[in-house]
Amino acid sequence: MxxxxxxxxxxxxxxxxxxxxxxxxxxxxxxxxxxxxxxxxxxxxxxxxxxxxxxxxxxxxxxxxxxxxxxxxxxxxxxxxxxxxxxxxxxxxxxxxxxxxxxxxxxxxxxxxxxxxxxxxxxxxxxxxxxxxxxxxxxxxxxxxxxxxxxxxxxxxxxxxxxxxxxxxxxxxxxxxxxxxxxxxxxxxxxxxxxxxxxxxxxxxxxxxxLTPEPPPAPLLQRTLRIVEALHIGTGTTRPADGGGDGEIADIVTRNGTPIVPGSTLKGVLRSRVEYICRVLGAPACEHADCGHCRPCLLFGHGAPDENGTPGRARIAIGDAEIRHARREQRRHVAIDRFTGGARNQLLYTHDVITTGEFDLVIDHLGEHEPDPTDLALLTAALDDLHDGLIGLGARTTAGYGTVELTHPGPSPARTDLSALLPPGTP
Ligand SMILES: [Zn+2]
Structure with missing residues (x-):
């Protein structure tokens, strides 16, 4: 032996x-x-x-x-x-x-x-x-x-x-x-x-x-985004106001002192927009990210459909993006919106925001199979909507916060092409 x-x-x-x-x-x-x-x-x-x-x-x-x-x-x-x-x-x-x-x-x-x-x-x-x-x-x-x-x-x-x-x-x-x-x-x-x-x-x-490590495979999609309007991605924690002032300051997510856009934020925004696009085109998109067979579930992963079901892994990975040349400022507002986590009458609320800077959105393909062109078309369409300001990143997007744009907007699939890729009723 x-x-x-x-x-x-x-x-x-x-x-x-x-x-x-x-x-x-x-x-x-x-x-x-x-x-x-x-x-x-x-x-x-x-x-x-x-x-x-x-x-x-x-x-x-x-x-x-x-x-x-x-x-x-x-x-x-x-x-x-x-x-x-x-x-x-x-x-x-x-x-x-x-x-x-x-x-x-x-x-x-x-x-x-x-x-x-x-x-x-x-x-x-x-x-x-x-x-x-x-x-x-x-x-x-x-x-x-x-x-x-x-x-x-x-x-x-x-x-x-x-x-x-x-x-x-x-x-x-x-x-x-x-x-x-x-x-x-x-x-x-x-x-x-x-x-x-x-x-x-x-x-x-x-x-x-x-041994010389293999270079990682080329990403499925990589784009540079520029911050147009104050971006606040909170940690959910606050710190006392500087100099003993009133209220608290809502922290932003950083890594080693550098502000980041977490992969979970990017993935959440893209998923939600891909679900929206699917619904508009008449393709299935479940409500709770758990059906396991609609296109958004297959692309972004899903929870267990029921007690006996198994969660499914995503076909793509979106990592954290470091914000380069970030300018950090503080903005104050009265804290009566969901951003604060609840109504706090008359309390002045301050939060850190990034007013300028840019970051790279990198989407990697996971798994052994070849990437699906429909997935790529949907992600590109969702990114275009981000670029067009139809959706934003982070908190207070309804107040114009979190608007970003592509530094090099490219050709994108028309909705009619997408609807050909996604016939109604198919995942
Ligand atoms: Zn689903």
Whole structure:
């Protein structure tokens, strides 16, 4: 018998990690003026020592999907989920270790989302995430593989660009293989068996050799947008007014001090507009993003349709966009709108806004299948509506806030072309 061990070193290109929803923490926070908010924090999955952990099932699932079209590796990670016959996976995921010294960070998901007319602003959603640059070593074992199979696996691992954990459609958890090593042990020979038995832990696994990471695939769509009118994308939190003045200042979402447009905001606005366009053209678009078969559900992902249904992953990923050359100002208004999360009579409210700046909207294609031209046409049409000021980003769009425009508006599909792509009644 011959056993082969692989060591795969992965590096996170974007913050991410596999979370443990069953360990959700809920805290109640009270602001200085007595407003009560609930904060839900979804922690990372951890091993028994408390270190952030990448579960073997996550790794195997991602590798199975990646290798499914390679003949020498078909079924090497076991049958696809839902297959009729269950067989053991020839390749075993022995485990993984997280090589990191940077503590995980907490990221708030913006409280203002596509349903912002509904009162969601009193709940803050936080995710504990590993920072970009975090590395993992993953260990695989394959017994009695042929040379052809080992060569195919080595090549496939070098091209593996997984998105691990939740939030893939928001650009989270994008990873690249940066080093790879493998060694075969002939267990029928005394030398091979002696070396095999000397393996006591990860330090004895094959040392990975650096490789040049694959450049990420070209985005499906990339456009630069310029801020035309004050943009406020709130964190849902406030801070006391500067210099002890009245009221509070609503914070904006930043990363390392740079204002950002969160991927969740961009995705929410585009989804809501794509749903609208579908309805106008007579194509199905469900109300609650959970039917699982209308075009917006397939494109942007969906929740579970019912107790027995499974949520579906999006076909696209939209990451956070950093705002360049941002000019930050404060605007005051009387706080009697939903922006504040409730009526607060006569209270002067101040919020941070970005008045000028630009950012890149990058939409990546996910999955093994070719992008669907209808998806691209719908996204382009939604972006045109954003450019035309029919929709805006962030808070107070009805007051003209959050207007943005494309720096290089391009040709776009006419509505008549779209309606040909989307015959009534088809998803
Ligand atoms: Zn749907």
């Amino acid at each position: 011959r056993s082969t061990l692989f060591t795969v070193r992965l590096r996170l290109a974007t913050a991410g990690g596999v979370s443990a929803p069953e360990d959700l923490r809920t805290e109640t926070l009270t602001s200085p003026d007595g407003e009560v908010r609930v904060r839900n924090t979804r922690p990372l999955r951890r091993d028994p020592t408390g270190a952030p952990h990448l579960p073997g099932t996550t790794i195997a699932g991602s590798l199975r999907a990646h290798c499914t079209t390679i003949p020498a590796l078909r079924d090497a990670f076991g049958p696809a989920p839902g297959a009729e016959t269950r067989t053991a996976s020839p390749i075993q995921v022995l485990g993984s270790i997280t090589r990191t010294t940077t503590p995980p960070q907490h990221r708030g998901r913006t409280a203002i989302d596509r349903h912002r007319a509904a009162a969601r602003t009193h709940t803050l959603h936080w995710n504990e995430t590993l920072v970009a640059g975090t590395e993992f070593d993953i260990f695989l074992r394959w017994d009695d593989a042929t040379e052809e199979q080992l060569t195919a696996l080595d090549a496939a691992l070098g091209h593996w660009n997984p998105r691990l954990g939740a939030g893939a459609s928001l650009g989270a958890g994008r990873a690249q293989v940066i080093a790879l090593g493998h060694r075969s042990y002939d267990l029928r020979s005394e030398a091979g068996l002696t070396d095999w038995l000397a393996i006591t832990g990860p330090a004895d696994y094959p040392a990975p050799h650096p």
